[in-house]
Amino acid sequence: MQQKSFKETVLYGLLGLATTITLGFLFWILSYVIINGIAHIELSKLTPAIVTTVYMVGIGLGIAVPIGIGAAIYLNEYARPGKFVNAIRFATECLAAVPSIIFGLFGMMFFVKQMGFGWSILSGGLTVSIMILPTVVKTTEEALKTVPLSYREGSLALGATKLSTIMKVVLPSAVPGILTGVVFSTGRIIGETAAIYLTAGMVFRVPQSVMQSGRTLSVHLYVLANEGISISEAYGTAIVLLVVVFVLNLISYAIAGKLSGPK
Amino acid sequence: MGNIMSIENLDFYYGDFKALKNINLQAVEKEVLAFIGPSGCGKSTLLRILNRMSDLTAGSRVDGKITFRNEDIFKMDTIDLRRKVGMVFQKPNPFPMSIYDNIAYGPRMQGLKDKNELDKIVEESLKKAAIWEEVKDKLKKSAIGVSGGQQQRLCIARAVAMSPEVLLMDEPTSALDPISTLKIEDLVNELKQQYTIIMVTHNMQQAARISDKTAFFLLGELVEVGETGQIFSTPQQKKTEDYITGRFG
Amino acid sequence: MDKLMRYVFMGCAAVTILSISIIAGYVVANGVPFFAHTDLISFLTGKEWIPSGHIYGIYPMLVASILGTLGAVTIGVVIGISTAIVLVEILPPSLSSWLSKAIDLLAGIPSVVYGFFGLMVIVPLINKTWGGPGAGSSLLAVIFILGIMILPTIIRMTEVSLRAVPKEYKEGALALGATRLQYIFKVQLRAAQSGILAGIILGTGRALGETMAVMLVAGNTALVPDSILSPVRTLTANVALEMSYAMGTHQQALFATGLVLFALIMAINLLMQYILKRAGRN
Numbered sequence: 157m158q159q160k161s162f163k164e165t166v167l168y169g170l171l172g173l174a175t176t177i178t179l180g181f182l183f184w185i186l187s188y189v190i191i192n193g194i195a196h197i198e199l200s201k202l203t204p205a206i207v208t209t210v211y212m213v214g215i216g217l218g219i220a221v222p223i224g225i226g227a228a229i230y231l232n233e234y235a236r237p238g239k240f241v242n243a244i245r246f247a248t249e250c251l252a253a254v255p256s257i258i259f260g261l262f263g264m265m266f267f268v269k270q271m272g273f274g275w276s277i278l279s280g281g282l283t284v285s286i287m288i289l290p291t292v293v294k295t296t297e298e299a300l301k302t303v304p305l306s307y308r309e310g311s312l313a314l315g316a317t318k319l320s321t322i323m324k325v326v327l328p329s330a331v332p333g334i335l336t337g338v339v340f341s342t343g344r345i346i347g348e349t350a351a352i353y354l355t356a357g358m359v360f361r362v363p364q365s366v367m368q369s370g371r372t373l374s375v376h377l378y379v380l381a382n383e384g385i386s387i388s389e390a391y392g393t394a395i396v397l398l399v400v401v402f403v404l405n406l407i408s409y410a411i412a413g414k415l416s417g418p419k
Numbered sequence: 420m421g422n423i424m425s426i427e428n429l430d431f432y433y434g435d436f437k438a439l440k441n442i443n444l445q446a447v448e449k450e451v452l453a454f455i456g457p458s459g460c461g462k463s464t465l466l467r468i469l470n471r472m473s474d475l476t477a478g479s480r481v482d483g484k485i486t487f488r489n490e491d492i493f494k495m496d497t498i499d500l501r502r503k504v505g506m507v508f509q510k511p512n513p514f515p516m517s518i519y520d521n522i523a524y525g526p527r528m529q530g531l532k533d534k535n536e537l538d539k540i541v542e543e544s545l546k547k548a549a550i551w552e553e554v555k556d557k558l559k560k561s562a563i564g565v566s567g568g569q570q571q572r573l574c575i576a577r578a579v580a581m582s583p584e585v586l587l588m589d590e591p592t593s594a595l596d597p598i599s600t601l602k603i604e605d606l607v608n609e610l611k612q613q614y615t616i617i618m619v620t621h622n623m624q625q626a627a628r629i630s631d632k633t634a635f636f637l638l639g640e641l642v643e644v645g646e647t648g649q650i651f652s653t654p655q656q657k658k659t660e661d662y663i664t665g666r667f668g
Numbered sequence: 669m670d671k672l673m674r675y676v677f678m679g680c681a682a683v684t685i686l687s688i689s690i691i692a693g694y695v696v697a698n699g700v701p702f703f704a705h706t707d708l709i710s711f712l713t714g715k716e717w718i719p720s721g722h723i724y725g726i727y728p729m730l731v732a733s734i735l736g737t738l739g740a741v742t743i744g745v746v747i748g749i750s751t752a753i754v755l756v757e758i759l760p761p762s763l764s765s766w767l768s769k770a771i772d773l774l775a776g777i778p779s780v781v782y783g784f785f786g787l788m789v790i791v792p793l794i795n796k797t798w799g800g801p802g803a804g805s806s807l808l809a810v811i812f813i814l815g816i817m818i819l820p821t822i823i824r825m826t827e828v829s830l831r832a833v834p835k836e837y838k839e840g841a842l843a844l845g846a847t848r849l850q851y852i853f854k855v856q857l858r859a860a861q862s863g864i865l866a867g868i869i870l871g872t873g874r875a876l877g878e879t880m881a882v883m884l885v886a887g888n889t890a891l892v893p894d895s896i897l898s899p900v901r902t903l904t905a906n907v908a909l910e911m912s913y914a915m916g917t918h919q920q921a922l923f924a925t926g927l928v929l930f931a932l933i934m935a936i937n938l939l940m941q942y943i944l945k946r947a948g949r950n
């Protein structure tokens with residue numbers, strides 16, 4: 157056995173301390189929100205925010221997922237290395253780096269004003285769809301890369317066209333990976349505040365159409381916290397958000413488990 | 420029986436590298452033709468040109484002519500060609516779907532939707548590939564779940580379901596255990612009643628056991644081709660003799 | 669059909685280029701006209717932000733954003749890299765998979781929840797302990813909250829790069845009589861440095877771009893901070909706070925603020941792509 161020197165012991169101690177701090181924060185935040193909020197979960201009061209959030213996720217995913225998958229298919233299955241592909245990759249990287257407040261600024265000028273959609277769930281959904289697009293493209297591309305070449309060869313050798321090979325063999329094999337990206341994007345939309353509050357506004361009622369303004373759960377929490385009107389309701393909202401995050405994580409573990417499960 | 424595929428003055432390049440040099444070779448209908456030779460001799464490359472899977476290799480180029488039933492394959496629609504010239508790969512590559520869907524994949528692609536017709540094709544193809552008895556009760560189960568040897572026979576059944584005229588097999592047993600290998604070899608003997616088979620193999624005993632004609636390749640050239648019995652007993656070329664007696668390779 | 673779909677897919681891919689171009693175009697087109705009112709240098713160095721008096725200087729916000737980000741990155745780097753080391757090299761796999769799940773959770777918590785927690789817990793705590801002109805809303809609170817928020821990013825990227833270091837290095841180092849810690853600090857971290865650096869830069873971008881969590885704890889006064897306990901306003905908060913009611917030159921000034929933020933983020937992003945490209949070559 158090696159004798160640990162004093163210096164090594166201290167280092168181990170510091171590493172352990174750092175890890176404890178990381179876990180401590182998580183525990184602190186979770187327990188704080190849960191202890192203070194558990195008595196204030198009133199889903200009926202949150203209905204407008206929940207409905208708006210669902211709309212927002214629906215529009216965001218509905219637009220970004222098909223386009224993102226299409227883009228990934230192009231990049232991984234069709235494109236030859238060259239300027240166009242480099243430009244797409246560069247654009248995707250840049251888009252991923254843009255902070256949400258800039259998306260908000262843009263969405264407000266473009267969708268809200270220029271396109272005349274007003275402060276509405278539609279403007280918000282369109283804005284977040286651009287925001288999550290790079291995530292969908294990247295995760296789908298990763299998923300397509302894991303599909304063995306032999307599947308493509310097998311299908312082509314049977315006289316299948318490239319398109320049917322992609323649609324019937326490659327994409328279905330990539331579904332778990334793509335879903336993980338979709339779940340992650342859902343989490344981003346639900347957690348987003350800055351981009352949405354500048355584009356969808358903050359009207360707190362159950363929206364009748366996507367052309368109306370609405371307030372998602374995260375925006376709701378921001379408004380409650382900022383105005384300090386009803387802190388107990390804020391705790392309740394925060395708990396709901398945490399539960400959603402928790403459930404989304406569980407879903408992505410379930411998908412990942414399936415991904416690496418028995419072959 | 421006449422020639423079904425004919426290769427004339429074929430050169431093949433990967434970029435600047437000439438991988439195949441002036442190949443002339445015929446495949447006779449309903450015979451088994453084996454390609455043998457050391458690794459890198461170009462035998463798999465040639466096989467992949469025969470159904471134009473080589474088109475997928477970026478930077479490659481073909482000179483010369485290959486005909487299938489007197490039709491220039493480079494002028495044929497690749498999809499049409501590949502339906503007539505099926506392929507079985509070195510590593511079994513069933514799709515991650517049910518056994519049934521794997522076999523029905525090709526016919527469905529051609530627009531066949533009738534359930535009874537599909538059932539019939541699936542059953543017949545699996546029977547032809549000598550695997551029907553083993554899988555008939557689990558047609559809806561994933562094809563990834565069966566053993567390697569079974570997977571390879573499924574892939575053969577999948578190719579057979581397209582009713583091809585030629586079956587290309589790229590070292591179909593190299594990833595399999597000896598018992599599965601024997602099963603595939605028996606199967607090849609059965610299949611040649613109906614199909615022309617062109618097979619690449621590393622295993623010379625295998626070529627000797629199941630092929631009618633054998634072609635020996637070395638460094639991108641076709642050294643010698645002839646009746647299998649003759650190639651293995653009285654090869655005309657010194658290089659062939661050296662190879663089959665194990666002096667190199 | 670095949671041809672058509674090829675173009676459809678290509679079109680989808682082109683959407684990414686289109687999006688970033690339009691976004692950049694809008695921010696530039698709406699922000700640049702402002703510099704007819706105030707030139708770039710006075711905008712960046714001006715210490716006063718008084719929209720009602722048409723005085724627009726973002727020096728206080730620039731300082732707040734830079735100090736807040738640097739502070740947060742320092743916390744994130746020290747704690748994040750240490751946690752990643754524990755995760756990859758020290759804990760047994762069963763425990764580290766739990767730790768890993770905990771970090772996923774930390775990464776998934778919406779930023780507004782962090783901000784809420786900061787507002788309810790950290791701000792009062794700072795106020796009680798040290799006081800300060802912002803009654804707890806301060807640069808320190810910003811650093812604290814941003815530090816926690818970027819932890820998962822740094823931990824993940826470090827974890828991935830540490831795991832990517834070939835096993836042979838470890839065997840080689842241990843065979844030479846190095847202790848586990850000597851291997852980690854002298855060999856493994858060095859071999860993984862470009863990935864770790866990319867993680868740090870990614871975290872920097874996140875900290876710089878974060879808006880809502882910061883707004884809840886910063887106090888949002890547009891003054892140059894004279895201590896870590898001073899209330900501050902970041903570039904992002906400047907945009908978010910006033911955008912909904914700004915008009916005319918004021919609105920242009922906010923777009924110009926966004927433009928500065930955009931330029932900073934893009935510079936950071938380019939730096940990261942450069943680092944990753946260089947790492948890819950080696």
